[in-house]
Amino acid sequence: VEVFPDKIKASQRVAREISQIIITKNSIGKKTVLGLATGATPLPLYEELIRMHNEEGLSFKNVITFNLDEYFPMQPTSHQSYVSFMHKNLFDHIDIKRENVHIPDGTLQKEKIADYCRQYEKLIEEVGGLDLQILGIGRTGHVGFNEPGSAPNSGSRLVTLDDLTRRDAARDFGGKENVPTKAITMGIGTILKARKIILMAWSGKKSSIIKKAVEGEISSSVPATFLQYSNKVKIVLDKEAASEL
Numbered sequence: 724v725e726v727f728p729d730k731i732k733a734s735q736r737v738a739r740e741i742s743q744i745i746i747t748k749n750s751i752g753k754k755t756v757l758g759l760a761t762g763a764t765p766l767p768l769y770e771e772l773i774r775m776h777n778e779e780g781l782s783f784k785n786v787i788t789f790n791l792d793e794y795f796p797m798q799p800t801s802h803q804s805y806v807s808f809m810h811k812n813l814f815d816h817i818d819i820k821r822e823n824v825h826i827p828d829g830t831l832q833k834e835k836i837a838d839y840c841r842q843y844e845k846l847i848e849e850v851g852g853l854d855l856q857i858l859g860i861g862r863t864g865h866v867g868f869n870e871p872g873s874a875p876n877s878g879s880r881l882v883t884l885d886d887l888t889r890r891d892a893a894r895d896f897g898g899k900e901n902v903p904t905k906a907i908t909m910g911i912g913t914i915l916k917a918r919k920i921i922l923m924a925w926s927g928k929k930s931s932i933i934k935k936a937v938e939g940e941i942s943s944s945v946p947a948t949f950l951q952y953s954n955k956v957k958i959v960l961d962k963e964a965a966s967e968l
């Protein structure tokens with residue numbers, strides 16, 4: 724666990740770590756594979772990466788990304804989609820190649836999702852596996868959209884969203900009734916395969932779930948506790964999110 728005075732300093736540290744991975748992999752002629760998250764938490768990180776691209780010449784030409792999740796059903800053009808979120812907040816401002824961006828497809832027919840998820844996992848493996856997975860945490864203890872009840876070895880799949888998660892998303896959708904009831908998410912097992920995992924959390928709103936995730940008993944009722952199984956995980960917090968530890 725690393726605690727920073729505020730989310731800006733914390734995000735600058737994480738951005739520096741990402742740029743070091745990209746530079747190191749570039750120097751051996753390899754592509755960097757990043758797992759990315761949505762929500763308010765990674766926004767200062769994405770701002771810092773854009774700044775480093777503009778001011779320090781950090782290039783994403785050799786970066787491949789896989790996003791954790793997407794609502795289902797969801798049209799990519801909808802402004803609530805994670806496709807829109809990622810383009811607006813990161814991809815439109817950096818030199819990443821569009822063919823290197825992967826975000827779960829919220830437009831599939833339900834019967835096709837299982838196959839699609841297997842392909843998504845296969846593709847991650849084919850490009851060498853995730854060098855780094857960035858995570859936020861929901862107040863249910865979800866990572867990605869792995870809600871309470873998720874298994875530690877779960878793969879990418881269609882899931883049902885928790886009521887609290889839908890309430891938390893209500894503002895983006897103009898009411899909970901408009902929030903999709905389902906989502907496609909990478910699994911806990913998918914996430915744990917990453918060579919490095921950084922979970923970030925800011926503000927007092929996250930302090931009690933952070934306490935459970937970091938110090939609580941490992942249990943599927945708080946899926947983030949499964950990260951305790953791994954020694955590759957770093958939890959990056961501001962003072963408020965760390966206040967109950």
Ligand code: GLP
Pocket residue numbers: 760761762763764765791792858859860861862866867868888
């Ligand atoms: C959503 C996302 C998660 C994210 C969580 C927390 O449910 N699917 O990946 O970690 O919200 O959101 P925020 O960062 O806005 O608190």
